[in-house]
Amino acid sequence: MPTQVDAKVVPxxxxxxxxxxxxxxxxxxxxxxxxxxxxxxxxxxxxxxxAGRTDAExxxxxxxxxxxxxGMGYEVVNTLFTDEWYSDEAMEGRGVVQIPLxxxxxxxxxxxLCHVAYFCPGWEDARGCKIExxxxxxxxxxxxxx
Numbered sequence: 001m002p003t004q005v006d007a008k009v010v011p012x013x014x015x016x017x018x019x020x021x022x023x024x025x026x027x028x029x030x031x032x033x034x035x036x037x038x039x040x041x042x043x044x045x046x047x048x049x050x051a052g053r054t055d056a057e058x059x060x061x062x063x064x065x066x067x068x069x070x071g072m073g074y075e076v077v078n079t080l081f082t083d084e085w086y087s088d089e090a091m092e093g094r095g096v097v098q099i100p101l102x103x104x105x106x107x108x109x110x111x112x113l114c115h116v117a118y119f120c121p122g123w124e125d126a127r128g129c130k131i132e133x134x135x136x137x138x139x140x141x142x143x144x145x146x
Contacts, residue, residue: 044074044116044144045107047133049126061120065146069118077114079107104128108135116142 046065050058058080066076081103084090088099096102107128111117117136123129123145136143 041073041075042115043077043113044069044118045077045079045111045114046118046120047079047107047123047129047136048120049122049129051126061146065118065120068146069116074116077110079110081106100128104131107132111135111139111141114141116144118144118146120146 046062046069048058048061048065053061062080069076086103086106091099091102108131111132117132119129119133123133133143
């Protein structure tokens with residue numbers, strides 16, 4: 001027959017004013033406040049024309065938009081895909097035929113994480129930006145213009 005072990009209740013030592021209960025309550029309140037703050041911070045994406053622009057022009061426009069959005073308290077979600085997975089060679093290796101459409105698809109996916117879509121000057125002349133704009137309006141994102 002298995003042996004039964006008697007469990008003992010050992011009180012935890014008091015920590016600071018109010019003892020353990022106050023410490024746990026304070027910790028839970030702090031975690032709850034952080035969670036609420038994270039939920040309250042809205043996320044934004046940047047839509048910017050790229051065709052016919054130099055890398056320097058793209059970076060300059062993006063940095064200006066990021067500074068404006070962060071200055072308003074937004075967290076900027078990346079829609080500038082520069083890692084190796086999105087290199088022309090890697091996409092061709094995966095069989096991607098329409099590379100600009102692949103970028104647009106990923107941008108729309110990242111839009112799903114956002115509350116706000118920010119459109120840089122010239123967006124109305126760029127087919128991808130126009131599609132992103134139509135999606136943002138259709139799905140109720142707040143739309144901002146730079």
